[in-house]
Amino acid sequence: MSESSSLAGRKLVQAAFTCRDLDRSRAFYRDVLGLPLLFEAGNMLFFQLDGLRLMIGKEETVGSPIGGAVIYFDAPDIDALGTALESRGVKFERPVETVQRTETHELKLRAFKDPDGNAIALMGMVPRAA
Secondary structure (H helix, E strand, O other): OOHHHOOOOOOEEEEEEEEOOHHHHHHHHHHHOOOOEEEEEOOEEEEEOOOOEEEEEEHHHHOOOOOOEEEEEEOOOHHHHHHHHHHOOOOOOOOOEEEEEOOOEEEEEEEEEOOOOOEEEEEEEEEOOO
């Protein structure tokens, strides 16, 4: 199995926590803990740590119960990797989602669960088509 068709050797790039109150969480993580707020998208807040992004999202947005967590693997090749994982039995919850757009890239996401129901996602900054 090649590394381009698996998660071997990929960086863990984001962790996520769920919350009940987004305003309270924003104040806590930004103002109390001092984490830089990168951006907000929908009911999600994104903070930058050294080499890892922390996402705080409302329970219904993230799809995990309060206290649940999600891990995200770096996947700039999200389409090809998703196809490879599907061929080995991974059942994605929905098609690829674009959660942020910049002038040059799109942040794409695709989620699935392990056999015990733990949330895992592929996340990639994909260059935008010309």
